Amino acid sequence: MRHLHKLLSLMMIVCLLQVGPLVHAETVLQNQAVNGGTINQNIVFIDVNNHWANDAIYDMAKKGIISGYEDSSFKPEKSITREEFAKLIALTFSINLQTPAEPTFADLNPDKWSFGYVESTKEFLTGYYPPKGKPFFSPDTKATREDVAVALVKTMGYTTDDLRSSSTLGRNFSDVDEISYNLRDYVAIATEKQLIGGYEDSTFRPQKPITRAEVATLLFRVIKSSAQDQADGPSLEVTVPEKTESGTFYVSGKTHRDAKVQINDKAVSTDEGSFKEGYRLEKEGTYEIRITAKLPSGKTTTVTKKVTYQVNGPDLKVDNTPDTVTKGSLTISGKVKKDTNYSYPTVYLNDEKMYVSSWDGTFSKEVKLAEGENTFTVKAENEAGKETVVTKKVTFSSGGPELRVNSIPDSSQVASIKVSGTVKDANDSYPILYINDKKVYMYGGSFSESVRLEEGENTLTFKAENQNGKVTVVTRKVTFNVNGPTLKLNATPEKTASKTLTVSGYVTDKNDSMPTLKINGKKVYYTSYASGSFSEEITLSEGENTLIFEATNSTGRSTTLTRTVTLETGAPIIQVSYHPGSTTLSYMTISGTVTDKNDSYPVVYLNDRKIYSSSYDGSFSEWLDLKKGANPYTIVVSNKYGKTATVTGNVYRVDR
DSSP: OOOOEEEEOOOOOOOOOBOSSSOBOOOOOOOOOOTTTOOOOOOOOTTOTTOTTHHHHHHHHHTTSSOOOTTSOOOTTSBOBHHHHHHHHHHHTTOOOOOOSSOSSTTOOTTSTTHHHHHHTTTTSOOBOOSSSOOBOOTTSBOBHHHHHHHHHHHTTOOGGGOOOTTHHHHHOSOGGGSOGGGHHHHHHHHHTTSSOOOTTSOOOTTSBOBHHHHHHHHHHHHHHHHHHHHSSOOEEEEOOSEESSSEEEEEEEEOTTOEEEETTEEEOOBTTEEEEEEEOSSOEEEEEEEEEEOTTSOEEEEEEEEEEOOOOOOEEEOOOOSEESSSEEEEEEEEOOOSSSSOOEEEETTEEOOOOTTTOEEEEEEEOOSEEEEEEEEEEOTTOOEEEEEEEEEEOSSSOEEEEOOOOSEESSSEEEEEEEEEOTTOSSOEEEETTEEEOOBTTEEEEEEEOOSEEEEEEEEEEOTTOOEEEEEEEEEEOOOOOEEEEOOOOSEESSSEEEEEEEEEOTTOSSOEEEETTEEEOEEETTTTEEEEEEEOOBEEEEEEEEEEOTTSOEEEEEEEEEEOOOOOEEEEOOOOSEESSSEEEEEEEEEOTTOSSOEEEETTEEEOBOTTTOEEEEEEEOOBEEEEEEEEEEOTTSOEEEEEEEEEEOOO
16 A cells, blocks of 8 residues: 555544433443343332333343342442442443453452452553552442543543543533542543533532442443444445546545544544545555544444546647648647646657747647658657657658648538648649549639539549649548438318318428429429429318328438328208299299309209209209199209208299
């Protein structure tokens, strides 16, 4: 792992929850049941049913961490001794018991029941060290509040280096002088970490014995709040960039607020579990970043990330050069940009250093050409040693013209494209240019020509020839992709009662100014060739009519649209002129008009007798002989589609 240089660190603050009526604590523990791993669910104490610490007492008792007395009492308000508190710490924090051959304390022999607990927790619940002689523990002395504070601080792994402010005790408590002098920093840390608190009267009461109920509540709350955290290591989210061009980057993330974080085995500061550290890499390469979050219980989570330091080369642009030239010299020019971290890079042309303008980074140099192909390598190198290389190839033909063809697309949907460029010759003021063996007109050494393409790939060969017979050839390829014409139809009805229908629209094609249009196989002429519009009257048949519009361009590509129109013809319309309902005459004239949208000559019948009707206006007039009494009549009109209309009437002949 390469060396990382730290740029930034943040403060770490570990906040712990408040527990019990007087004691504040939250830690990360790993609790294990005792008695062979079995939790006792049948414990009953006769004196805690209504006690404020009832739940905590039973929970800790079932876990085997704390127990009652033979008379089934718990005695919650009874104080505990230092040796009893040592046992509770050992059980709660799953500390392996040690029984050294030589006792540490003068007043604690190996045959005493608490010997192993005290020896195993002596780093947390320390003894007393007189100026001379062996230290003693005072196992039967009552455990005090300062004992508890010191033990929790040491068990959690804090040291006096973790003290944030030397004035913590003075700001919080009025009885600082009662706290043992050598324990004040530990009590201050316990206060800052909210492991334990004071009383409402701003006292700490360091020498006050702690009760069994208070201890049970403290440990119960600590275990309960930390149970989930102990299933696995702490959650650890880390963000590290995959790449850096500058060599600097940040490692940031978030973990449990009680966890301590190391990056590549070096501790970093956290703030409520969040951290952010900056680093600078000296050399390019791929670096492994290992981030570890460790809880006070020892549970850890490790995340490994990789970051690659790679500096890109300078931004180098070299101006276009002709493919071929006939002159023996050529100017190579371009521009280079400043790097992010450096000044203008150094530019070399074929390993020869070039002058670069400090104003805008441009460079230019005239070079001599050799007969044939010349290769020019332009290299820009920055202070980091990073390079960008651009290679240009120019063919020098001493007798051939200089032919430059402007950009031509690789593909086209248009059958005709414009090609242009320039032809120059040092020895001929009027060189000749051919495109696919066709001579092209030039003016002032420039040309612009329309070239007709065939479907598929087209090879365009540009050949410039001077008076000495020297030839320069440039080849380009263009693929012609042909599509059918664009055919647009105006709206047509799905149904109509008229036998004729006018359809209209327009046809356009990029490659054909007059595509062929057919409707149901019949050629249709345009109403405007400029716009490609058309309008055609179609005679419909009774029922469903299918109209197929097909537009075909000169390349044979076609576009087809289909429309369906249903002809539903109606019956003729009869209008009978007025006549009296009764008369004394022996005859009368029945007259009227007949009209039909789809038949100019409908047939008229009067009482089953065909009568004449005018083809001009559809009028009819016919005598009707009358007999005395009622004279009914029926007029029936039928068109060529078999549709009929009927009118009936009655005329009465009366006596004079």
